[in-house]
Amino acid sequence: MSTPAQAPLLSINALRFRWPKAGADCLAIDRFELQRGETAFLRGPSGCGKSTLLSLVAGVLTANRGSVRLLGHDWQELSSARRDRLRADHVGYIFQQFNLLGYLSVLDNVLLACRFSARRAGQAGDARQTAQRLLERVGLEAPDWRRRASDLSVGQQQRVAAARALIGRPDLVIADEPTSALDEVLRESFMDLLLQACAENGSALLFVSHDARLAPRFQRQLDLTLINQANADAGVSL
Amino acid sequence: MKALFKLAVHSAWNRRFVLSLVVLSIALSTFLLLGIERIRADVRENFSQSVSGTDLIVGARTGAVQLLLYSVFRIGSATNNIRWSSVQSISQHKAVAWTVPISLGDTHRGFAVVGTSIGYFDHFRHGDQQPLILAQGQPFGSVFDAVLGADVAERLHYALGDRIVLSHGDGKMAANDHADKPFTVVGILRRTGTPVDRSVHIGLNGMEAIHLDWVAGAPLPGMAVPANQLNQYDLTPKRVTAVLVGLKNRAAVFSVQRSISEFQGEPLMAILPGVALDELWDVVGIGERALVAMSLLVALVSLAGLVAVITASLDQRRRELAILRALGAGPQQILWLLALEGTLVTLCGLLIGTGVCALTIFALGPLSGSHLGVTLRLQTLSSSEWALLGAVLASGMIASFVPGWRAYRLSLTDGLSPRI
Numbered sequence: 227m228s229t230p231a232q233a234p235l236l237s238i239n240a241l242r243f244r245w246p247k248a249g250a251d252c253l254a255i256d257r258f259e260l261q262r263g264e265t266a267f268l269r270g271p272s273g274c275g276k277s278t279l280l281s282l283v284a285g286v287l288t289a290n291r292g293s294v295r296l297l298g299h300d301w302q303e304l305s306s307a308r309r310d311r312l313r314a315d316h317v318g319y320i321f322q323q324f325n326l327l328g329y330l331s332v333l334d335n336v337l338l339a340c341r342f343s344a345r346r347a348g349q350a351g352d353a354r355q356t357a358q359r360l361l362e363r364v365g366l367e368a369p370d371w372r373r374r375a376s377d378l379s380v381g382q383q384q385r386v387a388a389a390r391a392l393i394g395r396p397d398l399v400i401a402d403e404p405t406s407a408l409d410e411v412l413r414e415s416f417m418d419l420l421l422q423a424c425a426e427n428g429s430a431l432l433f434v435s436h437d438a439r440l441a442p443r444f445q446r447q448l449d450l451t452l453i454n455q456a457n458a459d460a461g462v463s464l
Numbered sequence: 465m466k467a468l469f470k471l472a473v474h475s476a477w478n479r480r481f482v483l484s485l486v487v488l489s490i491a492l493s494t495f496l497l498l499g500i501e502r503i504r505a506d507v508r509e510n511f512s513q514s515v516s517g518t519d520l521i522v523g524a525r526t527g528a529v530q531l532l533l534y535s536v537f538r539i540g541s542a543t544n545n546i547r548w549s550s551v552q553s554i555s556q557h558k559a560v561a562w563t564v565p566i567s568l569g570d571t572h573r574g575f576a577v578v579g580t581s582i583g584y585f586d587h588f589r590h591g592d593q594q595p596l597i598l599a600q601g602q603p604f605g606s607v608f609d610a611v612l613g614a615d616v617a618e619r620l621h622y623a624l625g626d627r628i629v630l631s632h633g634d635g636k637m638a639a640n641d642h643a644d645k646p647f648t649v650v651g652i653l654r655r656t657g658t659p660v661d662r663s664v665h666i667g668l669n670g671m672e673a674i675h676l677d678w679v680a681g682a683p684l685p686g687m688a689v690p691a692n693q694l695n696q697y698d699l700t701p702k703r704v705t706a707v708l709v710g711l712k713n714r715a716a717v718f719s720v721q722r723s724i725s726e727f728q729g730e731p732l733m734a735i736l737p738g739v740a741l742d743e744l745w746d747v748v749g750i751g752e753r754a755l756v757a758m759s760l761l762v763a764l765v766s767l768a769g770l771v772a773v774i775t776a777s778l779d780q781r782r783r784e785l786a787i788l789r790a791l792g793a794g795p796q797q798i799l800w801l802l803a804l805e806g807t808l809v810t811l812c813g814l815l816i817g818t819g820v821c822a823l824t825i826f827a828l829g830p831l832s833g834s835h836l837g838v839t840l841r842l843q844t845l846s847s848s849e850w851a852l853l854g855a856v857l858a859s860g861m862i863a864s865f866v867p868g869w870r871a872y873r874l875s876l877t878d879g880l881s882p883r884i
Binding site: 277280281284286287306307310311313314315317319321324325326327328329330334338339341342343390402 | 467471474475477478783784786787788789790791792793794795796797879880881
């Protein structure tokens with residue numbers, strides 16, 4: 227897919243999103259942009275539409291009005307198959323927890339991102355070696371690579387998820403409260419890893435959390451309750 | 465697709481316990497389907513192999529199927545016999561090449577005794593025009609000689625030179641044994657896979673000899689004829705049960721059939737073995753179809769189980785589907801993932817069922833041959849068996865789209881945040 231060179235990585239314009247059957251808008255964001263390589267901290271209490279926004283940014287949901295563009299492509303104008311491909315090619319995603327397929331090995335979980343995207347497989351070069359390098363980078367040594375993902379601790383699982391989100395150098399890494407299941411020590415080391423790896427990769431990071439203590443580490447800090455003009459309480463909060 | 469396949473395999477392996485139950489149930493129904501189909505085909509094969517080279521079978525007037533059953537398969541019994549004079553007239557018909565009379569009714573320890581002429585060994589054919597071959601010994605020469613079928617010799621452990629006593633009728637009453645006139649085993653036939661294997665063959669004169677002193681199915685008191693006085697008697701049979709007829713030219717078969725049915729001396733009928741077999745299949749076919757329908761129903765139930773198990777597992781897998789969606793898997797790929805899983809499970813069931821069926825036939829085939837009279841042979845799958853397997857696989861694939869479709873819907877509504 228060709229990418230307009232000057233377009234910002236992510237741009238949201240006059241976005242309105244309302245869940246089917248809901249009485250009011252869940253999200254109303256007039257303007258939001260994220261540049262390539264930028265790290266942004268998006269703060270918001272639970273239920274303010276964070277996950278909905280992330281689904282819109284990842285192109286799993288599409289806006290009712292306005293536009294969400296990734297690399298200049300308006301998600302809404304793409305067919306569902308093209309959306310899936312754009313997401314596979316350019317977005318790495320880290321969930322709050324349960325990121326991994328428990329029945330695959332640690333290494334296969336990381337490689338999974340390359341299986342759905344030829345572009346990322348290409349950028350990873352020797353995918354297996356790159357995956358191993360990334361796993362080492364996030365602190366998982368060779369003996370752990372062959373283990374089933376379900377055998378890992380939560381902290382280890384989140385680090386594998388970070389490696390998977392980063393393999394093949396996606397332009398955007400979305401992290402949805404990835405540290406909420408970690409204790410303080412693990413959280414700090416995870417944040418270090420994630421931010422450093424994103425910087426090395428040149429990936430932008432959109433990090434969502436309700437934990438304001440993490441905010442100073444990011445280039446930009448935003449509050450979703452401030453940029454979202456919809457009355458969050460009226461929508462179905464997810 | 466390759467990535468999906470690998471995922472489907474891994475994911476299924478992760479839930480192997482529950483899925484193996486489904487595989488087992490599909491394997492079982494495959495076994496049932498193939499087993500019934502194989503038995504059906506082999507029974508037909510066995511029946512149609514039982515007689516060949518015989519153009520007409522002549523007997524007293526009865527049903528064509530009945531005449532075939534008792535004359536060739538020793539099933540049931542004749543209601544009426546044919547006079548010897550009629551047999552002679554038929555053999556003198558200008559289109560007739562040979563006749564082999566057979567006389568039934570006696571048994572030896574459950575095996576049918578066939579009184580026949582020496583021509584039986586020359587003219588009787590089975591399978592693909594194969595003649596009878598003696599594994600040991602020679603055809604019967606004197607009055608009290610007997611030639612055994614392979615099963616008779618094997619099951620009763622007889623060897624050449626052994627003396628055997630024939631029983632009148634089914635042998636249930638000891639008083640009906642022809643104990644005064646034992647027969648000597650002079651020959652043992654090579655296995656044919658036909659009712660011949662389960663028959664004791666004696667000459668028509670021997671058959672006549674053991675019944676000299678019998679009237680209306682019972683020995684006459686005080687009229688016993690000792691074996692050494694037999695040369696004073698005419699041992700030409702008075703009646704036989706049926707006659708196998710070979711023609712000089714097969715084209716004459718219908719005219720000979722007609723002339724026999726118009727025979728003046730007594731009411732007779734002549735049947736073409738192949739035509740009578742077809743009639744038999746018409747009757748048997750109803751039962752066969754019922755069996756096949758039953759096993760198809762069992763297969764259907766297994767596939768319903770497949771749908772139920774995979775669909776039920778979906779609720780626990782919504783997390784998995786969301787992860788795949790985040791990685792860029794489309795709803796269609798999710799659908800294919802589930803459909804692949806169902807197809808794989810069906811395929812495993814089919815392979816295991818086919819394997820077990822082959823093993824069972826391999827292990828029990830010889831046993832069924834000697835005990836049931838139906839030789840089950842291990843052979844490559846026939847076209848109808850392939851069709852059955854294909855039908856089950858296709859149904860399995862179609863059924864797999866049910867959980868596939870549900871997963872498709874779920875992944876659309878759940879997106880990245882499944883509501884578990």
